[in-house]
Amino acid sequence: MLKQAQRAYNFNAGPSALPLAVLEKAQRELVDFQGTGMSVMELSHRSAAYEQVHNQAIASLKELMNIPEEYHVLFLQGGASTQFAMIPLNFLSQGKKAGYIMTGSWSEKALKEAKMVGDTYTVASTKETNYNRIPALDELVYEENTAYVHLTSNNTIFGTEWSEFPDTGDIPLIADMSSDILSYGFDVSKFALIYAGAQKNLGPSGVTVVILRPDMLERANTNNVPTMLRYDTHVKNNSLYNTPPTFGIYMLGLVLEWVKEQGGLAAIENMNKEKAALIYDVIDQSGGFYKGHAQKDSRSLMNITFRLASEDLEKQFLAEAKQAGFVGLNGHRSVGGCRASTYNAVPYESCKALSEFMIEFQRKNG
Known part of the structure; x- marks a missing residue:
């Protein structure tokens, strides 16, 4: 059994620290998960035992974050970096523009991917001061025919974080929350889509969480989008279209239970x-x-x-x-x-x- 005295002072940016209690529970269940005679890693993703793990993780995330019931919660792969491309492929249609708020390296990478798909513009940027601040809300300027506005809620490299989110009106607001999701409470209904790599606050690397407002599926133009890069593929199949990262999702579920035990x-x-x-x-x-x-x-x-x-x-x-x-x-x-x-x-x-x-x-x- 791991002892606290043996644990490093782990300040890694990601993959990052996991709760010791979670690691110890996974250790106990590693060889025989709930009497199945198998590890979670060995379970079929179509089995009832794994389905319980999968659906409980979704329910726990909805409960903790107070996610509106109609929103979809997806467990995908490819990290936030795949979402950089998947978002414009689904939602940046011809005749529309995507607005990006530039606050660091990850928003730069997201914008780079969107530029390959369609028209984009910069809503605001703090690059001139080496990304040492978040733009004030009155600095944000939205253009006509904006398909969506994208922001990065926390910037791991520069150490900045949004304290108040903008109101974009009828324009869908999308956020990369990879490094601060589940660290504080906020109004999820402000967002049309939230995505996050799990390896900061949610669990181990390999799982990407997507929280999606259902009307976004109606906005999606997916005629020429590959099957695996379409959100409706994963919504229709409860993130089980292909084999998901089952052990990562199991670990994510354990982390969510731990958060509940801390008081939410x-x-x-x-x-x-x-x-x-x-x-x-x-x-x-x-x-x-x-x-x-x-x-x-x-x-x-x-x-x-x-x-x-x-x-x-x-x-x-x-x-x-x-x-x-x-x-x-x-x-x-x-x-x-x-x-x-x-x-x-x-x-x-x-x-x-x-x-x-x-x-x-x-x-x-x-």
């Missing part, structure tokens, strides 16, 4: 605020020794990005942190610096330990 999204949100504050407070009180990348009103609760005075000092910080048992504190390769990803399953104790390490490192090197 309200309790999780409070925990995340407390965890992030431990680290942000050290940055803010360091007198400039640590410099946060994101503007304060755009800070992410999931990804805390910061720099030190020089690259040499950053290398020293990261090397000493690794020796002390901290994992995943390197900034993304495209921007450098440091990053602590404090997803739901990262314990308060890990964030407390990091804050204490940062204070001591400054004391010795400041």
Whole structure:
């Protein structure tokens, strides 16, 4: 059995930390799932035993996120990166334009895929300040004949997060929520489509969750879209058109049960605020020794990005942190610096330990 003392201080950006209780339950059930004499990985995806796992995961997600009953919940594959293409293939028809709000590398990648399919435009961008903030709502400008507006709710690389979502009126609003889904409560009905790779807050890598408003299927123009890239294919088959990532979905279901045991999204949100504050407070009180990348009103609760005075000092910080048992504190390769990803399953104790390490490192090197 895994012991907490053996666990790393895991701040990986994804795949990221999973709750220890979830890992231990999966460990207990690995060889014999509920008396079937088989692992979940061995069950037929058409079996009653797996169907229960699949449908319970959908029901749990709907319950936790208060998803309107009519919305579809899909478990797909290919990550958010496949959704970058799948969304315009389904919804960007001729004579329409797709609007993208540019807040980082992942929105850039989403826009790049959409440009291959049809006409696009930029609703707003903060690239000129190296994506250190989220655009103000009054900066968003929508054009006529907009098929949908796309945003990235949390930017893992730059450490920014939307605190208030725009009202796009009759224009469908689509969000990539890969790195902050299930970390706080919000009104799902504002969105026509939400998608998220599971490997941050939902479970292991390999599952992509899609939450879809049903009227979007009526808007879809799929005459020339391959079968596997059509949302209606997966809606009609309850995400079982082909063999789904069954073990990943099972793990996702266990994570959702764990979130319920913590008290639901309200309790999780409070925990995340407390965890992030431990680290942000050290940055803010360091007198400039640590410099946060994101503007304060755009800070992410999931990804805390910061720099030190020089690259040499950053290398020293990261090397000493690794020796002390901290994992995943390197900034993304495209921007450098440091990053602590404090997803739901990262314990308060890990964030407390990091804050204490940062204070001591400054004391010795400041």
